[in-house]
Amino acid sequence: MTTPEPDTRRKIQSAQQVAQAAQAVRATGGKVVFTNGCFDLLHAGHVRYLNQARALGQMLVLGLNSDESVRTLGKGDERPLVPQAQRAEVVAALQAVDAVVVFDDPTPAALIEIIAPDILVKGGDWPVDKIVGAEFVLAQGGVVLSIPLVQGLSTTAIAQKIARLALDKSGASRSM
Template structure:
């Protein structure tokens, strides 16, 4: 048993096993392999301990630790301060679906200590996709992403490309969906210049925001036709 005077300087590892078990189980439920799930569980448990474990919560009625929804850049700096690795993933994330969740879960399982999502602003999505996109406004998309266990922070950018944002984040790993090729991504050279690498993650077949929107529009047309015939 450590001397009482040393306890205050020791990391609190209470709950690390629970963190691992829950995180690994969630990863398995999301369709990740056993190896990916174990790595994800270890990563989450490590992050839990690094942020103070259960001891980070005050027992005297004080405030809980800061929310993950804080500044993405502050989050990155805190991780780098203790030698951690940062993973970043990008996209519009309009009409969040299982394909998005799979991509972000796999990104978080790549060995980073924090996952920052670089999300296109409403104007950026509109320039990329055309009206009526985005269907879900930026504040709501950000809220949904921050609610995911695998996401540590969300940074919104207005440009078509996240290059300027990645110059600030300097991720160790940059993740995009497998519908791209590294040569098609102008930001890949930015990541590489800062010592990082780009990883393309396979997509989940059958899921895309564009396809979901088309299905909704088709269903709307079908209902109107039925209504007109009945009238």
């Protein structure tokens, strides 16, 4: 008999729920790590990045840009490709992620102040001095890190490849 998989959607929580859980982790001497992003079309680079982030502490909180927030980032009108509820469920299913909070603001600054992580991380395309929330985390005695990206792996590149393939296919069908 197989054991049913746990419903990882329980990891999708409000900022206040995560702040309480983070406080409990810190009360036992643990470190809370925070990262954020769109995580549209999850790929191996995301997984490696999140595993590295989780290894830095005892709890990894992932702030997920809402659909509206993604649209404000200039990634194009067609983004996100995957709706926020589905993106949240996918990242919540990752073993490295302890909690997911969806946020509507253009940046996670307010969320970072509510959760008050000990360690703030972003991908290597973000220099530490440009990471939103860095000033707050550093002022609280925390650490801010930029984790190197896996070269050649990006959601934008995947989306562009899909668009090229679709265009090639539609062009080929018109010429027949």
